[in-house]
Amino acid sequence: MAGAASALFLLDIKGRVLVWRDYRGDVSAVQAERFFTKFIEKEGDPASQDPVVYDNGVTYMFIQHNNVYLMTASRQNCNAASLLLFLHRLVDVFKHYFEELEEESLRDNFVVVVCGLIDVCFSARYLMERDVDSFWTLQYELLDEMMDFGYPQYTEAKILSEFIKTDAYRMEVSQRPPMAVTNAVSWRSEGIRYKKNxxxxxxxxxxxxxxxxxxxxxxxxxxxxxxxxxxxxxxxxxxxxxxxxxxxxxxxxxxxxxxxxxxxxxxxxxxxxxxxxxxxxxxxxxxxxxxxxxxxxxxxxxKPLIWVEAQVERHSRSRMEIMVKARSQFKERSTATNVEIELPVPSDAINPNVRTSMGSASYAPENDALMWKIKSFPGGKEYMLRAEFTLPSITDEEAAPERKAPIRVKFEIPYFTxxxxxxxxxxxxxxxxxxxxxxxxxxxxxxxxxxxxx
The missing domain is CATH 2.60.40.1170 (Mu homology domain, subdomain B)
Structure with missing residues (x-):
């Protein structure tokens, strides 16, 4: 079978291991932590790098979600795509249980769910009839019985939640797993009923x-x-x-x-x-x-569905004018809704005076932008915006030229593809x-x- 993992690691933003699970005994937490720390120092932000890295006989695969890195390591010729997909599915499972996946939620919920979920997601065997007398007994049962040598087996959060339930700082496992776990159709439980289908x-x-x-x-x-x-x-x-x-x-x-x-x-x-x-x-x-x-x-x-043209004129060192034309390039029977056009302006611009032929515009100094919003933009229409800004009369001649941000457009067009x-x-x-x-x-x-x- 392809896609076997030697170990699974959850690391913080500095590459320190928060949670790890060893499946094959050939990649240690210390080894993974040293690799990831060196990788951060050498390459900069890991989020901008390739998600698969080979180092000293070990293949590391990782993704980032908020301030947490999820990483698998393998010494085998593994299926990297399968393990990367598993990491994304693992994020979905954690979000189902914690609402959001971040370092704080992991620390708060580690003894409640994390160990059990990681092993369930890698498991092919499920806890059958057990008398669980204490939380720690349950934890060891999960770790020992629900791991299948590093092979991803099951990641459907809705089915997992049927037999791993959380309440405050207590975890419960039902005596019998849901039928979906043992059925060929593992993503759906039997016995679902609705009054209206x-x-x-x-x-x-x-x-x-x-x-x-x-x-x-x-x-x-x-x-x-x-x-x-x-x-x-x-x-x-x-x-x-x-x-x-x-x-x-x-x-x-x-x-x-x-x-x-x-x-x-x-x-x-x-x-x-x-x-x-x-x-x-x-x-x-x-x-x-x-x-x-x-x-x-x-x-x-x-073809761009909404075309935007902008002309910027500086009338003097202390005044700038922006003239913007927005045109919808789709058929008249369709209408774009919630149109939002973000127009970049200099970071030191002040006192905006804005006029629009449709919609409303507001200055967002925190984004160094002018936000033009149009609730309804029918096809084949054209609208205008004109804005004047005051600039400081004294500028730093040695300052580096500002990087010009692009115009960004958001919209939705229902009943259209x-x-x-x-x-x-x-x-x-x-x-x-x-x-x-x-x-x-x-x-x-x-x-x-x-x-x-x-």
Whole structure:
């Protein structure tokens, strides 16, 4: 099996070990702490470095969340992607229990949950009928019985919470694990019941745009996700159909102007990958509640949905004027909402005088920016902003020139997708034969959306 870890470490911002669990006895906490401390000193901020580092026969894989580093170490030829994914899932589990993962929450909850959760997430065997008389006995049972030699086994927080429960500074483990732990469908428990069976599917696309000072697009991509919330009884079988060009062509259907090419697709573990590879059918038994069914990325050139031009004029050493034009470049039937345009201004600018043809603008000196907010921005419209600032009359001639920050844009466009993806059908089949209501919604939003100034 690929992906075996020798040990798991949780470290603070200085590389000191907060929590660690040894699985194979060939990487010590002292060894990992020395490596990470040297790595920080040598490379600077680890968050900006490669997440996989090989050193002296050991492969270290780490991620950062708030002021905590999560790291695995292995002396084997391991599956780095699998272990990195496990670390991200471990963050989700901790957040489920602690609300947020940070050094303080780890210290406060270490004796309550951390040891048990780490071992449960790496475990293939579960605590069956045990008489647990004390907290420490329970801890050792978890550490000894629930570790499977460093192989990631189970990381579904909702199922974990069914048999590892916390209350103040007390941890409980149910006498029997939930059926989901031993079933093939490990992400869903049996016996779920709802009075009203519903499925909500949100198709969310984020547009990442970077435009240089000459108005040329130097980066353009669309990152999409199919986000689901399922409230279904029993063990339902779901089938989802998209306007996938490969599928439509295989069925002999016309694809002119209606189909898209899906690239870089990643599925939730509930999706039957073999079925998708064979006939492009997305078939799955969904987890209960919220989850991301699928993510995808389109690297095709996307036209900026909201274009912003800015002219900066200095009328004298003590006065500056900014003229901004914002234009929506999508069809009139769509409307962008919650539009926010962040315009950088000099850090020493004061006394702003702002006029807009639509929306409101406010000066945010803590961000050295002017914030222009437009609640509703229909397609094919253009709005203007003009602002005057006072500058200090005396400047330091030896001061280094200020780095010009880019214009940043945020927005949401409901009932619209850049890629043109469409949900053709969403079928729910369950042996009891109940009728379920599927709801589908589309939304496009700004991701990393920046336009550089001259």
């Amino acid at each position: 519903e499925v909500f599917l949100d198709v969310v696309e984020s547009v990442n745009i970077l435009v240089n000072s000459n108005g040329q697009i130097i980066r353009s991509e669309v990152v999409g996700a199919l986000k689901m919330r399922t409230y279904l009884s029993g063990m339902p079988e779901c089938k989802l159909g998209l306007n996938d060009r490969v599928l439509l062509e295989a069925q002999g259907r016309s694809t002119k102007g209606k189909a898209i090419d899906l690239d870089d697709i990643k599925f939730h573990q509930c999706v039957r990958l073999a079925r998708f590879e064979n006939d492009r059918t997305i078939s799955f038994i969904p987890p209960d509640g919220s989850f991301d069914l699928m993510t995808y990325r389109l690297s095709t050139q996307a 850049v890629s043109g993806i469409q949900v053709r059908y969403l079928k729910i089949i369950e042996k009891s034969g109940y009728q379920a209501l599927p709801w589908v919604r589309y939304i496009t939003m700004a991701g990393e959306y920046e336009l550089r100034l001259m």
